Amino acid sequence: MAGQLGKIVDYIDQLQRLDVGAAGAVGAEKPSVAVAAAAAATPGPPGPAPHAAPEADDVPRPCLPRESFLANAPAAQDGFLLVPEVRPAAPPPAHAAPAPKGGGQ
Amino acid sequence: MTGPGDLWELSAEELARRIRGREVSAVAALESALARTARVEPLIRAYLELFEEPARARAREIDAQLSGGRGMAGADPGPLAGVPVVLKDNLSLAGHRLTCASRILEGYVAPYTATAVQRLLDAGAVIVGRANMDEFAMGSSCENSAYHETRNPWDVGTVPGGSSGGPAAAVAAGSVALGFGSDTGGSIRQPAALCGVVGVKPTYGRVSRYGLVAFASSTDQIGPIARGVRDAALGTQVIAGPDANDSTCAEHPVGDLLAAIEDGIAGMRVGVVREIDLEGETAASFEAALAALERAGAELVPVSIPSLGAAIAVYYVIATSEASANLARFDGVRYGRRSPAAASLAEVYFDSRSEGFGAEVKRRIMLGTFALSSGYYEAYYGRACAVLAQMRGELTAAFRLADVVVTPTTPSAAFRLGEKLDDPLAMYLSDIFTTPASLVGLPAVAVPSGLDSRGLPLSLQIMGRPFEEATVFRAARAFEQQVGWNVAPSFRGAEAGAG
Numbered sequence: 001m002a003g004q005l006g007k008i009v010d011y012i013d014q015l016q017r018l019d020v021g022a023a024g025a026v027g028a029e030k031p032s033v034a035v036a037a038a039a040a041a042t043p044g045p046p047g048p049a050p051h052a053a054p055e056a057d058d059v060p061r062p063c064l065p066r067e068s069f070l071a072n073a074p075a076a077q078d079g080f081l082l083v084p085e086v087r088p089a090a091p092p093p094a095h096a097a098p099a100p101k102g103g104g105q
Numbered sequence: 106m107t108g109p110g111d112l113w114e115l116s117a118e119e120l121a122r123r124i125r126g127r128e129v130s131a132v133a134a135l136e137s138a139l140a141r142t143a144r145v146e147p148l149i150r151a152y153l154e155l156f157e158e159p160a161r162a163r164a165r166e167i168d169a170q171l172s173g174g175r176g177m178a179g180a181d182p183g184p185l186a187g188v189p190v191v192l193k194d195n196l197s198l199a200g201h202r203l204t205c206a207s208r209i210l211e212g213y214v215a216p217y218t219a220t221a222v223q224r225l226l227d228a229g230a231v232i233v234g235r236a237n238m239d240e241f242a243m244g245s246s247c248e249n250s251a252y253h254e255t256r257n258p259w260d261v262g263t264v265p266g267g268s269s270g271g272p273a274a275a276v277a278a279g280s281v282a283l284g285f286g287s288d289t290g291g292s293i294r295q296p297a298a299l300c301g302v303v304g305v306k307p308t309y310g311r312v313s314r315y316g317l318v319a320f321a322s323s324t325d326q327i328g329p330i331a332r333g334v335r336d337a338a339l340g341t342q343v344i345a346g347p348d349a350n351d352s353t354c355a356e357h358p359v360g361d362l363l364a365a366i367e368d369g370i371a372g373m374r375v376g377v378v379r380e381i382d383l384e385g386e387t388a389a390s391f392e393a394a395l396a397a398l399e400r401a402g403a404e405l406v407p408v409s410i411p412s413l414g415a416a417i418a419v420y421y422v423i424a425t426s427e428a429s430a431n432l433a434r435f436d437g438v439r440y441g442r443r444s445p446a447a448a449s450l451a452e453v454y455f456d457s458r459s460e461g462f463g464a465e466v467k468r469r470i471m472l473g474t475f476a477l478s479s480g481y482y483e484a485y486y487g488r489a490c491a492v493l494a495q496m497r498g499e500l501t502a503a504f505r506l507a508d509v510v511v512t513p514t515t516p517s518a519a520f521r522l523g524e525k526l527d528d529p530l531a532m533y534l535s536d537i538f539t540t541p542a543s544l545v546g547l548p549a550v551a552v553p554s555g556l557d558s559r560g561l562p563l564s565l566q567i568m569g570r571p572f573e574e575a576t577v578f579r580a581a582r583a584f585e586q587q588v589g590w591n592v593a594p595s596f597r598g599a600e601a602g603a604g
Contacts, residue, residue: 001468004529008472011530012418015488020495056349068216074443083438086450 106356112137117188117282117336121229123577124171124187127179131167131187135231138189140472142233142280142315148599149256149265151275153194154202155234160189163231182229186341190225191275193268193286194235195242196327197316198222205318206250207240210441219316220351221327221344223287228343233281236271239542240463241270241432245535248526249465256522258594259561262288263519266296266535269330273300276330277594279286283340284330289321290420292516293328294551294566298514301553301562301592303337303581304330306539308571309546312356313348319431321424322353324543332592334552334582341574357572358514365575370583371402373576376507380413381538383513390563391513394554397587398511403580408503408510412496413541417533419496421469422476422489427535429473435461468529497545509580510568512538514551518561533566538566548574548583553590559596 066079075082107115115123138398139157146152167187171181173603192198195205197215204210218226225232239249247255247270255270257263258278265274269286273296276284284294288306297304305328312327321323329340342362348354374396383391396403412419437443437457445458462470476485503510515535525532542549547568554565565584569577 003463005468005471006531008421008468008533012422012485015415015418015422015492016484018412018415018492018495020488028322056352064216069439072213072216072440074437074441080488081438083450083453084448 109133110137113141113279116333119340121186121188127171134187135189138281145278148261148596149258149274149278151236151255151271153235153237153252160231160233164536166191184228188230189233189281190230190283191234191236191281193238193272195287195318196222203308204237205241206252208251209435213441220313220348236275236562237338238271239268241466242268242287242289243465243469245295245532249463251463257519258596260597261554262598263521266299268292269523270296273297277302282395287317287325287327289324290424290543291536294514294539297330297551298564299519302330302332303334304551305337305341306549307341308548309352313351313354315348315350321427334585338366338578362575362578363477366578366582368579370580373403374406374507375403375409376503376510377405379407379409380511381512386557387513387517390554394565400581406507408506410499412492412499415492416540417537419489422485425473426476426486429470432470443597493544500545504570508576512566514564514566518557518563527572541570543550548577550577552581552584
């Protein structure tokens with residue numbers, strides 16, 4: 001796997017050698033604007049993208065009941081997802097120093 | 106005259122016409138498809154699951170709807186009335202299993218139906234099953250399925266392509282007339298090419314992604330696979346259009362994609378990319394395709410996309426980056442498989458993902474995580490975005506000169522099973538011609554262009570301007586008629602032919 005990944009990264013490194021001119025500024029374009037830019041490729045009068053989705057009204061809409069989602073959970077209880085403890089109860093690690101006995105100050 | 110047992114041979118359009126006209130029943134159409142499937146499926150293994158009984162119930166429902174009953178006039182179920190279709194296993198159908206061909210989604214049942222799938226149902230389609238794919242749509246050969254490989258109906262020793270290899274093989278083998286898959290970097294077009302069928306990647310935003318399991322959200326699109334261009338246009342028509350559940354789905358009107366499909370391409374300007382470097386039979390086939398387009402009346406114009414050679418590098422940075430984020434949700438907590446050995450929450454995450462994902466998915470998650478990591482982000486992700494901006498500019502310029510732009514769909518015909526399995530980079534390079542349209546969001550159709558000397562299909566890709574699917578289909582239809590293509594795979598290498 002490491003060898004394959006190395007080969008792929010070496011291949012991708014060709015991007016460093018390309019002259020991208022003005023577009024070379026980091027962050028010049030992010031794929032998230034793909035739709036708007038795609039619209040810009042369409043000949044026609046400038047203006048808002050002809051197909052831009054309108055902003056949705058900011059009101060809650062009904063969604064599927066909790067049970068239908070929890071039905072797919074590997075474990076659930078009382079309407080919540082159930083997972084093992086973040087830190088399971090375990091015996092103290094072998095290298096831990098035993099608690100001091102007696103002694104004291 | 107097509108007999109009841111031969112209904113599987115009909116196009117979706119013709120089958121729906123006969124069912125709507127009550128010349129044949131939806132039940133008869135389904136039984137013909139299931140009988141054909143029983144014959145070819147052992148040879149190609151295109152399905153992960155057949156929904157035989159639910160499909161029969163659904164076909165009876167369509168017939169009942171058409172007949173009305175109690176003296177009432179029947180209702181029209183829609184343009185895909187009674188047409189059997191198959192879904193790639195990353196499209197949600199409520200109440201049915203969905204695995205993305207991954208172990209990590211074993212046992213998952215879709216709680217809701219994808220918008221595109223609901224539109225198929227609303228148009229009268231009968232869904233016959235879940236088709237195989239590369240795990241999480243990552244692959245170009247369908248060999249990355251966690252369940253089994255699928256074989257190419259033209260030669261069962263070769264791959265069907267991927268990631269939508271299951272739907273492409275099923276459609277090519279005659280199991281169903283229409284399949285639906287997803288295309289992120291070529292995952293509909295490349296398997297369609299290798300299986301000798303038509304595959305459509307619509308404009309980004311043309312089809313809702315609601316209910317499609319996300320791989321790379323900025324390029325994922327759902328599209329049809331069919332045996333002919335008219336059916337491909339019909340399938341696109343049914344699933345396209347705005348959707349309140351996907352804010353990236355465009356309001357742009359769909360129009361009638363079949364209205365002008367037979368109008369021909371006299372005077373259409375077809376852009377030919379100068380930078381394409383082809384060898385051998387692919388080169389000869391591409392030259393022949395260009396000649397066919399000219400015979401149909403098109404004017405060939407040279408266009409330039411100098412960044413074409415970097416498309417694979419850009420794509421594998423951007424798509425893996427998005428995948429590394431999108432696949433974080435598979436954690437063994439909310440759905441899917443949890444490692445039985447995990448004793449702590451950290452082990453649930455680590456073990457479930459280690460055991461649940463296959464090698465290619467892990468490879469891409471690691472690549473994407475690397476490309477987005479502090480210290481490397483600008484060098485990889487930032488750089489890929491800059492090259493993408495340049496590519497978009499080049500394609501925009503090309504579409505000022507041309508109405509459509511053509512390339513081969515793939516650099517070669519189907520390769521042997523296992524041939525590229527140990528060399529992921531060689532596998533990635535299968536996508537050289539399909540990734541630009543994905544990255545830039547353009548519509549593109551793969552149309553069969555002939556056979557190579559081994560008898561395996563080759564394909565032409567036709568790209569269009571955003572939301573100009575109708576123009577792309579018109580060109581594809583004219584080209585299809587010039588080629589005179591017949592989907593008749595020979596099942597070479599199978600012990601018993603399925604003819």
